[in-house]
Structure formats: structure tokens, C-alpha cells
Amino acid sequence: MIGPVIGVLFDGFAYGMLLFLLSVGLSVTLGMMNFVNLAHCAFAMLGGYVTVTLMNRFGWPFLATLPFAFLVAALVSIAFERILYRRLYRASDLDQVLLTIGLAFVSVAVAAYVYGTIQQPVQMPSYLRGSVTILGVGFGIYRLFLVAVALAITLLLVAALEYTRFGAQVRAAVDNQRMARGLGINVDGAFAFTFALGSGLAGLGGALAIEIVGLDPSFAFTYLIYVLIVVSVGGLGSIAGSFAAATLIGISDVAGKYYVPELGAFLIYLVMVVLLMWRPAGLFGRR
Amino acid sequence: MMSVTAASPHAYLERQARWTWIEAAFWAATLLPFWLTPNYLVLASQIAITALFALSLDLILGYAGIVSLGHAAFFGLGAYTAGLAAKHGWGEPITGLMLGALAAGIVGYAASFIVSRFRHLALIMITLGMGLLLHEAANSASWLTGGADGLQGVKMWPIFNKFRFDLWGYTAYTYSLIVLFLVFLVARRIIHSPFGLSLRGIRENALRMPAIGASSRAHLRKIYTISAVMAGIAGALLAQTTETVSLEALGFQRSADVLVILILGGAGRLYGGLVGAIIFMVARDQFSGNTPQFWYFWIGALLVAVVMFLPNGILGGIAKLASTWPGSFWRGKS
Numbered sequence: 003m004i005g006p007v008i009g010v011l012f013d014g015f016a017y018g019m020l021l022f023l024l025s026v027g028l029s030v031t032l033g034m035m036n037f038v039n040l041a042h043c044a045f046a047m048l049g050g051y052v053t054v055t056l057m058n059r060f061g062w063p064f065l066a067t068l069p070f071a072f073l074v075a076a077l078v079s080i081a082f083e084r085i086l087y088r089r090l091y092r093a094s095d096l097d098q099v100l101l102t103i104g105l106a107f108v109s110v111a112v113a114a115y116v117y118g119t120i121q122q123p124v125q126m127p128s129y130l131r132g133s134v135t136i137l138g139v140g141f142g143i144y145r146l147f148l149v150a151v152a153l154a155i156t157l158l159l160v161a162a163l164e165y166t167r168f169g170a171q172v173r174a175a176v177d178n179q180r181m182a183r184g185l186g187i188n189v190d191g192a193f194a195f196t197f198a199l200g201s202g203l204a205g206l207g208g209a210l211a212i213e214i215v216g217l218d219p220s221f222a223f224t225y226l227i228y229v230l231i232v233v234s235v236g237g238l239g240s241i242a243g244s245f246a247a248a249t250l251i252g253i254s255d256v257a258g259k260y261y262v263p264e265l266g267a268f269l270i271y272l273v274m275v276v277l278l279m280w281r282p283a284g285l286f287g288r289r
Numbered sequence: 290m291m292s293v294t295a296a297s298p299h300a301y302l303e304r305q306a307r308w309t310w311i312e313a314a315f316w317a318a319t320l321l322p323f324w325l326t327p328n329y330l331v332l333a334s335q336i337a338i339t340a341l342f343a344l345s346l347d348l349i350l351g352y353a354g355i356v357s358l359g360h361a362a363f364f365g366l367g368a369y370t371a372g373l374a375a376k377h378g379w380g381e382p383i384t385g386l387m388l389g390a391l392a393a394g395i396v397g398y399a400a401s402f403i404v405s406r407f408r409h410l411a412l413i414m415i416t417l418g419m420g421l422l423l424h425e426a427a428n429s430a431s432w433l434t435g436g437a438d439g440l441q442g443v444k445m446w447p448i449f450n451k452f453r454f455d456l457w458g459y460t461a462y463t464y465s466l467i468v469l470f471l472v473f474l475v476a477r478r479i480i481h482s483p484f485g486l487s488l489r490g491i492r493e494n495a496l497r498m499p500a501i502g503a504s505s506r507a508h509l510r511k512i513y514t515i516s517a518v519m520a521g522i523a524g525a526l527l528a529q530t531t532e533t534v535s536l537e538a539l540g541f542q543r544s545a546d547v548l549v550i551l552i553l554g555g556a557g558r559l560y561g562g563l564v565g566a567i568i569f570m571v572a573r574d575q576f577s578g579n580t581p582q583f584w585y586f587w588i589g590a591l592l593v594a595v596v597m598f599l600p601n602g603i604l605g606g607i608a609k610l611a612s613t614w615p616g617s618f619w620r621g622k623s
Contacts (some may be wrong), residue, residue: 014613032410036409036410036412038506042564083358086593086597089597092594093358093596095356095409095413096350096356096552096556097596097600099358099413099547099597100548100552100592100596101592101593101596101597103545103548103589103592104588104589104590104592104593104596105589105593106589106590107585107586107588107589108586108589108593109589109593110585111584111585111586111589112586112591114583115479115583115586223541227417227421227541230414230417231414231418234410234411234414238410247585262424264429265425265429267421267425268425268426268429271418271421271425272420272422274414274418275415275418275419275422278407278411278414278415278418279403279415282407282411283411
């Protein structure tokens with residue numbers, strides 16, 4: 003009786019960790035600049051396609067492709083940031099939404115043109131396949147790996163944000179951008195770096211997501227919705243908030259699909275709307 | 290922006306409300322498809338319906354500044370209500386239209402209490418979430434809506450028991466165009482009223498309006514409900530003229546498309562949605578073919594270009610060009 007429940011909780015948690023990787027960058031950049039970046043998942047999709055290309059075309063091992071998924075997504079995102087995004091920091095929400103939705107449309111079309119609309123097949127290495135049984139409950143090894151990676155990154159991020167000089171600058175910029183500028187902090191530079199880091203993490207998330215949810219050109223929009231849910235429920239600019247929200251959304255989505263499949267994604271949207279109506283700034287948001 | 294003397298707000302509104310010959314020419318031109326392109330009347334009726342939908346979004350987005358990513362919810366509600374009424378034995382078009390409008394209006398009124406409380410990201414997320422919620426609900430309730438297969442078996446009666454919906458879209462276009470024109474008159478009247486003026490005030494400065502005594506939330510609720518009713522009428526029109534409703538009527542794609550259409554034409558200028566709908570629908574008919582993904586490449590690129598170079602849409606660009614000419618006939622942004 004208790005076995006399936008733990009299994010569902012674990013799968014939900016692993017899924018939540020994936021959502022956390024995909025969304026944490028957007029949360030921090032939104033908190034800093036209030037820039038609504040709906041193309042965030044396009045960078046995640048890019049990371050996924052980098053991994054697919056390196057593995058299937060060049061025969062790289064899966065683990066070796068992950069840093070490249072991170073790097074390529076980060077570099078491409080910083081190019082976009084310098085060319086397009088930074089012109090719109092002072093523009094209205096609507097302009098930002100339109101620009102980034104436009105970029106997401108373009109990314110979907112380009113992915114469909116280059117790779118076709120089919121799901122990309124990826125063969126995981128043998129040491130990440132199968133499952134281990136602990137106390138009669140099976141845990142997928144890949145999901146354990148995913149959870150380990152996500153937890154390690156969370157610790158790294160929190161440590162970097164709490165204990166480094168750069169982290170302090172980022173926190174200051176999230177708290178009060180004008181004040182931070184007044185103190186001589188290079189907010190634009192800090193933002194560009196955070197933006198690249200966040201997009202890189204999304205790229206890593208996209209690469210790790212292939213095994214769990216697959217990869218096709220619609221990824222940029224399908225998971226954008228989940229990422230936005232996590233960000234808005236968790237509150238802007240908060241790593242702890244994103245973590246909590248991703249866990250909550252991941253578990254309620256998996257549990258909902260397992261126990262009441264006829265409701266589909268209904269449950270998760272309901273959770274979001276109700277939570278936002280109760281706390282418009284998110285669970286951990288301060289504004 | 291025209292200079293407004295403080296003494297004469299009424300004179301300003303009256304001047305704004307006056308019909309220009311360009312507007313008359315525009316509406317006269319909508320009759321041309323009957324003679325010039327009689328084979329494309331079905332497309333023309335779809336354009337009229339899309340234009341009506343874009344007009345409804347313009348009221349909240351262009352005039353009141355409510356960014357909505359889920360406006361298709363009301364379009365779909367109107368479509369399903371009218372479609373279901375016709376499927377279950379009441380195929381009278383005019384009352385069906387009213388039923389669609391009523392359903393969308395009731396839900397819109399309820400939603401307006403939520404929507405008027407939020408701004409920025411929370412607002413975008415809430416409208417998106419409500420749209421997705423409704424889409425999932427319609428998907429799940431396949432016993433009622435037909436689910437992913439769409440609503441089949443919609444049978445419409447002739448309009449006034451006289452004009453049958455024909456295969457060539459003759460009746461459909463006439464009907465859609467008349468409804469579009471009537472709703473447009475209402476929207477035009479609203480925009481050029483003191484209420485419309487205060488909406489623009491809320492758009493420009495949401496904090497100042499309550500400070501000078503305007504009840505901004507009540508205004509936002511009112512215009513949101515009106516906009517929902519109009520979107521419902523557009524949806525009902527689509528259900529009646531195509532005699533089917535697909536799940537796509539509620540989808541995120543439709544919400545995004547109508548946003549693109551409005552921005553392309555120019556938000557906050559009444560004709561923006563209409564011009565955008567004509568360009569968007571004709572281009573899609575000509576270019577999309579059997580590869581819709583590549584169509585979205587151009588839409589995306591166009592969006593980026595409009596935001597970067599043409600912030601007020603096509604009509605805004607034209608108005609800017611025209612205003613540099615002496616003796617300009619085109620008014621600045623209202």
C-alpha cells in the first residue's frame with residue numbers, strides 16, 4: 003500500500019527537480035530586471051538538441067555532453083541578451099512578452115526545420131538505466147541521478163549567492179535595483195552574467211529532460227507553461243521559493259496524473275490559479 | 290498625440306468621435322469581396338470573425354492595458370455555447386449568438402473580479418492559467434464537447450428562416466460582417482465616451498486614476514466583461530458559420546495569434562485589430578500550406594521586428610508617416 007505512494011512521491015520529486023533546473027534561472031533574472039522572458043524554454047530546448055546532436059551524430063557519451071549543453075545555451079543566450087533583450091529593459095511588459103514569444107516561435111520553427119517534428123531518440127548509458135529496489139520500492143537510477151545533480155546545483159547556487167561577493171551583488175540588485183546602482187554595483191553586468199547562468203542551467207535541464215519527457219520542437223512552449231507556473235508560484239528572485247514550488251508542482255502533477263488521470267493537467271493549473279489568487283507575489287515573494 | 294485643452298474635454302471627445310472618410314472607405318471596401326473574390330467568401334467570413342475577436346482584445350489590451358494571454362477562453366466559451374445549443378435542437382442563429390455572448394459575459398464578469406486585482410507577471414500568469422484551465426476542462430469533458438475530436442453535428446437553421454448558410458460562404462460573410470460592424474459601432478461608442486477616456490487614463494497611470502477619484506477596478510471589471518462578451522460573440526459566429534467547434538477554439542495558440550494580430554495592426558487604435566486580421570489571415574492562407582511550423586517562423590520574426598522597429602504596429606507607423614505631412618488627415622494615437 004505504502005510502496006506505490008512512495009514511488010509516486012519520488013517520481014514527482016524527481017520531476018520537480020527537473021522543473022527546478024529549468025526554472026531557477028528565469029526566477030532570478032525576473033527578480034532582478036522584471037524582464038518577462040517567455041523564450042527561456044527555447045534555451046532549454048537548445049541544450050536538449052545539443053546533447054542529442056553530440057550523442058547521435060558524434061557518438062559522445064551522455065555525461066560528456068551535459069557541460070556542452072550548459073555552455074552552448076549560456077553563450078547563445080548572452081548573444082541574444084546583448085543584441086535584443088537589453089534594449090527592452092525599460093519597455094512595457096507587453097513589449098517584452100511579444101519579443102520573447104516571437105523568439106520562442108522562431109526557435110520552434112528552426113528546431114522543426116533542422117530536426118523534424120518527431121521525438122528525438124536517445125540511448126542512455128547502461129549505468130543510468132534500470133532501477134534499484136530499497137525496502138520493496140523501486141527507484142529509477144536515472145531519476146536518482148537527476149535528483150543528485152539538481153541537489154548539488156541547488157547547494158552550489160545557494161552557496162554562491164550567500165557567500166561570494168558576486169552573490170551579494172546579485173541579491174542587492176534583486177532587493178532594490180536602483181539602490182544597488184547607486185552604490186556603484188554594475189547591475190547590467192551582473193544581470194548579463196546571471197542571465198547566461200540561468201539559461202545555461204535551463205540548457206542543462208533540457209538535456210536532462212530528454213530521458214524523462216522526451217524532446218521535440220513543442221518543448222519550448224509545453225514546458226514554458228510549467229516553468230512560468232513554478233516561477234510565479236515560487237515568487238520572483240527566490241531560489242528557495244523556486245525549489246519549494248518546483249517540488250510542489252512536480253509532485254502534484256505526477257500524483258494527479260497517476261491517481262486521477264482523467265483530469266489531466268487540470269489539477270496543476272488549478273493549483274496555480276488558486277495559489278496566485280491567495281498570494282499574488284508567490285509563496286516566497288516579497289513584492 | 291494631439292494637444293488637449295483642459296477646458297474642452299467634450300469638444301475633444303466629439304472631435305475624436307467624428308467619422309472620417311477613411312473610415313467610410315474602409316467599411317465600403319469590406320463589401321468588395323462579394324464582387325472581386327467571390328471564391329474566397331469563406332476566408333472573408335473567417336477574417337471578419339478574427340477581426341471581431343481582435344477588437345475585443347483591443348478594448349482590454351489597447352485601451353485598458355490588461356495584458357491577457359488567455360483571451361481565447363471567452364472565444365471558446367461562446368463557440369461551445371452556440372455550438373451546443375445548435376446541436377441540441379436550437380439552431381436559431383441570432384439567439385444562439387446571444388447565448389454565446391451571455392455565457393462568455395457571465396464567466397468574464399466572474400473572472401473580472403480576479404483580473405482587475407492584478408498587474409504585471411501575476412496578471413499574465415492568471416489569464417494564461419484560466420485559459421489553460423478551461424482548455425483542459427473542455428478536453429476532459431468529452432461527453433459534452435467531443436474532446437479532441439471537436440463538436441460534431443451542429444445544425445444551423447436559416448437566419449430569419451430565410452437565409453440558409455451556403456457552401457460558398459455568401460450568407461456566412463454577410464452575417465459575420467453585419468455582426469462585426471454592429472459590435473464595432475458599440476466599441477467605437479465606448480472608446481469615445483468619458484468611460485473610454487478614463488480607461489486610457491488607467492492604462493497610462495494606474496496609481497494616479499484612483500487618486501483623482503476614478504474607480505479604476507470598477508472600470509476594469511466593466512471593460513473586461515464587455516470584452517468577454519464580444520469575444521464570445523466572435524466564437525459563436527465561428528461555431529455557427531463553420532458548424533463545428535474544435536478544441537483549438539480554446540487553445541493557447543489562438544490567444545497568442547490574436548495578440549500577434551492586434552500588435553501587428555496596432556493596439557489601442559480601433560482599426561488595428563481589423564487591419565491586422567486581414568493581413569494575418571490572408572498571409573496565412575497564402576503561405577502556411579501544409580507546414581504550419583514554418584509559418585510560425587515568420588510570425589515570430591515579424592513580432593521581433595514590430596517590437597524593435599514599429600512599436601505602434603502598422604497603423605501606428607502609417608499614422609507617424611502621415612503626421613509628418615502638412616495638412617495631415619490622420620489623427621495621432623488616441
